[in-house]
Structures are given as structure tokens and as C-alpha cells.
Amino acid sequence: MVAGGLAAWGLGVVAHRGYEVVLATHPAYWIRTLDIRSDGPQVTPERVRQWTGLQVGMSLLEPDIGALRAMLIEKVPVIREATVSRHFPDRLAIRISERIPVVALGRSGFLGADASGHVFSMAPGRETLPRVVGYSEVLTPGRRLTGLVMNAVEVVEAARRPPLAGLFRIATVDTREPDWLTLGLEEGPWVRLSWEGMKEKPTPQSRLALEQKLRSLARILEDARLKGRKLKTVDLTFSDDYIPVE
Numbered sequence: 001m002v003a004g005g006l007a008a009w010g011l012g013v014v015a016h017r018g019y020e021v022v023l024a025t026h027p028a029y030w031i032r033t034l035d036i037r038s039d040g041p042q043v044t045p046e047r048v049r050q051w052t053g054l055q056v057g058m059s060l061l062e063p064d065i066g067a068l069r070a071m072l073i074e075k076v077p078v079i080r081e082a083t084v085s086r087h088f089p090d091r092l093a094i095r096i097s098e099r100i101p102v103v104a105l106g107r108s109g110f111l112g113a114d115a116s117g118h119v120f121s122m123a124p125g126r127e128t129l130p131r132v133v134g135y136s137e138v139l140t141p142g143r144r145l146t147g148l149v150m151n152a153v154e155v156v157e158a159a160r161r162p163p164l165a166g167l168f169r170i171a172t173v174d175t176r177e178p179d180w181l182t183l184g185l186e187e188g189p190w191v192r193l194s195w196e197g198m199k200e201k202p203t204p205q206s207r208l209a210l211e212q213k214l215r216s217l218a219r220i221l222e223d224a225r226l227k228g229r230k231l232k233t234v235d236l237t238f239s240d241d242y243i244p245v246e
Contacts, residue, residue, distance in 0.1 A: 025059070028089050028090070029059060029060045029061065029088070029089050029090065030056075030057055030058065030059055030060065030090060031054070031055075031056055031057065031058050031059070031060050031090055031091070031092050032056060032090040032091070033056075033090060033091040033092070034049065034054055034055070034056060034092055034094075035087075035091055035092065035093040035094070036048045036049070036093075036094045036096075037094070037095055037096065038095075038096035038097075038098055039096065039097050039098060040078070040096075040097075040098030040099075040100070041098075041123055041125075042078050042098055042121075042122075042123050043076070043078065043079060043096045043098055048072070048094060048096070051071070051072065051075065051076060052068055052071070052072070054068075054092065060086055060088065060089070060090060060091075060092060061086075063084070063092065065084045065085070065086065068082075068084045068094075069082050069083065069084050072094075072096070077099075077118060077119065077120035077121070077141040077142040078098050078099050078120040078121065078141075079096055079097070079098060079099070080097045080098060080099045080114070080118075081096075081097040082094065082095065082096050082097070083095045099114040099118055099120055100114055100115075101113065101114060101120075101122055101126055101129060102114060102115050102129070102130075102153060102156050102157055102160065103129055103130050103131065103132050103152065103153055103156050103173070104122065104126060104127075104129045104130070104131045104132070105119065105131075105132050105139055105149075106131075106132075106133060106139070107131070107133060109122070109126065109127065109129075109131065110122060111139060111140075111141065112126060112129065113132075113145055113153055115153065115157050116144075117144050117145035117146070117149075117150045117153055118142075118143075118144055118145075119139050119140065119141055119142065119143045119144070119145065120141050120142075121141050130156045130170040130171060130172065130173060131171070131172045131173070132149055132152045132153070132172075132173045132175060133172055133173070133174055133175070133176075134174040134175045134176030134177075134182075135148070135149050135175045135176070137149070147175075147199075148175040148178075148181065149175055151175075151181060151198055151199075152173035152175055152181055154202065154207075154210065155170070155173060155181060155183070155193065155210065155214070156170055156173065158207070158210050158211055158214055159214060163215075164211070164214050164215065164218060167218040167221070167222075168185055168186075168187055168217065168218060168221055169185060169186040169187065170183055170184070170185060170186075171184045171185060171186045172184035179194060179237070180192045180193055180194040180237050181193045181194070185221075187221060188230060188231065188232075189221075189231040189232055189233055189234050189245075190232070190233050190234075191217060191233070191234045191235075191236060192233070192234070192235045192236060192237050193213060193217075193236045193237070194213075194236070194237045195209040195210045195212075195213045195236075196209040197209060198210075212240065213236050213240075216236060216240055216243060217234060217236060220234055220243065220245060221234075224245075231245055231246065232246045233245065233246045234246075
């Protein structure tokens with residue numbers, strides 16, 4: 001009984017492999033359509049074909065779906081997510097989700113980072129993004145931001161979200177001081193900023209503390225606007241009870 005079962009299993013394996021060989025070599029299952037789409041401007045079908053080596057005429061069964069997906073996410077920092085799927089008889093589909101930059105890094109602006117702190121090369125046309133400057137570490141595509149540079153991203157993200165969205169515009173975030181960030185606003189004043197929990201792993205409490213500081217900044221700017229006063233500096237490194245302005 002056991003021997004008979006093993007023999008039947010072995011015949012089944014051979015038959016299955018033979019079926020795969022037939023599919024892999026039959027012209028009806030060669031790739032005729034490489035359906036490659038991305039939700040962003042940087043990952044083009046041509047680049048995906050270069051990165052993966054995929055081409056029309058290959059067997060639809062030849063590509064390792066899991067390995068292709070892993071390679072794209074690991075080797076191309078601008079890619080946040082990728083799916084690869086076969087559609088018989090002759091179409092291979094790839095869908096790409098690109099990282100959305102929220103800041104430009106350095107004076108050149110060739111590198112950007114998304115809200116999670118992933119670093120990647122940016123295409124031209126992002127000149128209006130807030131620029132993070134003043135750091136000494138070498139940042140390259142594929143790295144993950146930490147420390148004050150990541151704090152700078154947190155500030156920009158907080159300022160982009162309601163209820164703060166549109167109340168002021170951050171042009172630069174300088175990270176050279178160890179205890180605070182210096183914001184350069186398009187409206188004019190320079191802002192020193194620190195908040196409780198800034199140097200620790202973000203928590204709901206630290207995010208709330210940051211939002212409260214930025215709300216205070218928005219109130220100060222609005223008050224100055226209504227009074228026709230042009231501010232040079234705002235110091236948000238103290239408590240809300242003491243905010244020096246100049």
C-alpha cells in the first residue's frame with residue numbers, strides 16, 4: 001500500500017512537472033503583453049524592463065513572481081510597494097506605488113524623503129518642497145532617516161495636516177543645532193522649535209506636543225498679521241507660557 005502510494009505520488013509529481021514544461025515551452029503561453037503601470041512619475045515601463053530583464057517573448061512561467069517583487073522594492077528606493085501577477089495565457093502585470101516626497105534633502109535637492117523617512121532620488125520639478133539642511137551625515141538612496149533630520153520630516157508632515165494645513169508655509173528646516181530645529185518660513189520669520197519627546201521615538205503624546213507648538217506658531221503669525229507687525233524671530237523652545245518674539 002505504501003509503495004503503491006509513493007509510486008502514485010511520484011507519477012503525479014512527474015506529470016505536474018511535465019505539464020509545467022509544456023506550458024513553459026508552448027508559444028500560446030509566451031508573454032505578449034507586459035502591462036507595467038506606476039502611480040508616480042519616476043518609475044517608467046522602460047526602467048522596470050531594464051531592472052527586471054523582462055521582455056516580450058519570454059515564457060509567462062519563467063519569471064519568479066515573489067523574487068521580482070522583492071527585488072523591485074529592495075533595489076529601487078523610490079518604490080514603496082509592487083505587485084507582480086500572471087494573467088493567462090500571455091500577460092504579465094506589474095503595479096508600482098511610488099514614495100511621495102515631503103521634503104528635499106540638502107541644498108541640491110536631488111534627494112527626497114517620504115513621511116516615513118525613506119530616502120530616494122527625486123526627479124526634477126519638486127523645487128517647492130521644504131528643504132532640510134544643516135546635517136553632517138551622508139544620506140544616500142535607500143537609507144532611513146533618524147534623529148533631527150527625521151524630526152524635520154515630522155514637523156513638515158504635521159504642518160501639512162489639518163488643522164494646521166495652509167496656516168503657514170515652511171521653506172527650510174535647519175538641523176545643525178543639537179537641541180532644536182530652525183524653521184525658515186516663507187512668510188519671513190525664523191522659528192526655533194523643540195517639543196517634549198522630540199529626541200525619542202514618536203508617540204501620540206509627542207505628536208500632540210509638536211502640534212500644540214505649531215498651533216501656537218500659527219496664532220502668533222496670525223496676530224502679527226492682524227496688527228501689521230513684521231516678525232523676525234519666534235522662539236518655541238520654551239513652554240507655551242513664554243514665547244519670545246522679535
